[in-house]
Amino acid sequence: MTPWRLPQKSAAACWLRLAVICSILFCSLTQNSFAASAPKFVIGWSVYAGWNPFFYMAKSGILRRWADKYGIQIEVQRFDYAASLDAFVAKNIDACTMTNMEALDMPAASGVDSTAIILGDYSDGNDAVLTRSGLKLNQLSGKHVMLVQKTVSEYLLERALVLNGLQDEASRLKLVNTSDSDIAGAFLGNHSNQVVVTWKPLVSQILDQDKGVANIFDSSKIPGEIMDLLMVRTEVLHRQDGSGVKFAKAVTGAWYEAMAQMSGTGPGHERALNESAAASGDTPASYSEQLKTTHLFYTPKAATDFNDSAAFKQKMDLVRQFCFHHNLLGEGTQSVDDVAILYPDGSIQGKKDRVRFRFDSSYMHLAGQGKL
The missing domain is CATH 3.40.190.10 (Periplasmic binding protein-like II)
Structure with a gap:
């Protein structure tokens, strides 16, 4: 009696199908393994013309692509503004969009050492x-x-x-x-x-x-006095596994890719505007009107030129004096210098042993040099 066998072509097709299924399963397991092991970072943002691009970066896949490049995960969460600050101070999120003043009188005043890695814009009528x-x-x-x-x-x-x-x-x-x-x-x-x-x-x-x-x-x-920043807890940037630096590089790279699109110098301009507008339920026309009163730093050079200037420190001094006079720098603060600010050139406003707020323009410089 002759044993039953699959026809040769049918057998080959079955083996090919099996190989494809195994490959898919392997890729799925590999992706799941990566998702379980890759360091994860969470950015909090709230509705504002200069911060809506974070919504677009997440939805468009730009942020995911840059995160994959550095072997990490980045999640973006939307908050009411005050709630985002509370979450950042409580260390429930790793990074947060906020103004220079809130960076000083919330995390810094609460003893949470934080670093501004992206200077996104300043309010110019918003x-x-x-x-x-x-x-x-x-x-x-x-x-x-x-x-x-x-x-x-x-x-x-x-x-x-x-x-x-x-x-x-x-x-x-x-x-x-x-x-x-x-x-x-x-x-x-x-x-x-x-x-x-x-x-x-x-x-x-x-x-x-x-x-x-x-x-x-x-x-x-008051141009340049109300600045909009991406703040990261300094301890996050200094993680021993180096993942914090990877996060800073990934988010900065993603930001300037989005900025190129927003400015019209990169592909995807219309989508970038439409989805950034959708982040706050605005029409593209309404959002474009908001951008007219938002001095966005579309390029790394524009941001670093402002960040590294002497005028920048003068504007920050106005803000810190306001915070001190309104008792916003924390209980027991005896002097405006008790919550110090470190600038990119190494200079410090305040007591050297009380630095809680840092401006680090190095990642923006790397973006400008094409080294991210």
């Missing part, structure tokens, strides 16, 4: 003081002012008063702490609220929906 009923700056005494307290909104308001010789009026204002997720609706929904200080896209939303509201002061009057 932050604004808005009023109803034709109120001017010299008429705000005794008025309730809605804002997110202990943020750049409070800084902007005081700078507006100081620059107009009204600094003594600051103590007569009645500040109403309101979260960024609620502030536009609360202001628009109650016309007894006459003053609000916030940032775009909320500023644009308020001005579009209530033509009786006017912008009486904005950050274009």
Whole structure:
């Protein structure tokens, strides 16, 4: 009796199919193994024209590609702004988008040593003081002012008063702490609220929906003072396995790839704008309007030139003096120098043994040199 056998061609097809299945299983197991073993980093971001590109970087795959290059994982999480700062200080996330002021009076003041690795932009009109009923700056005494307290909104308001010789009026204002997720609706929904200080896209939303509201002061009057940064806990950058440095290189490389697209010098410009707009529920036209008042540093050179300049330190000194005078540098702080700042050239504002806030432009320089 002749034993039954598969035809030769059928047997070859079966072996080929088996090989393909084994290959797929091997790749899947390899990917799962990588996902389980690769160091993971989490970036927190909140809605703002200069930070929305982080949403685009994640959705488009740009961030994943750069993370894969360095053998790590990077996750991007969205927060309300104040909540993102709390998560960073609590060490629940590794990096966070924040302004220079909040970097000083939140993590640094809390004793969390942090490093700015990307200087993304400065607000050039995005932050604004808005009023109803034709109120001017010299008429705000005794008025309730809605804002997110202990943020750049409070800084902007005081700078507006100081620059107009009204600094003594600051103590007569009645500040109403309101979260960024609620502030536009609360202001628009109650016309007894006459003053609000916030940032775009909320500023644009308020001005579009209530033509009786006017912008009486904005950050274009204090260029370069409200900076937007990516902060990383310094201990993360110094991880012994070197993964922190890989993270800094990957996220910086991804950022400037996205910036090239945002500026129109790289492919994918339209998609970059559309998806960055979608991050905050804006139309591309509305988002483009916001970018007009956002001084984005589209290239590493533009960012490092500003970051490494003498004027940069002068602007930071204004911010740290404000924080000290408003008791934002932590309990028991006796001097503005008790929370020190380290600059890229090695100079320090404050006590050398109290450095908690560092500016490191080295990764941006590497990006500019094409070495990432």
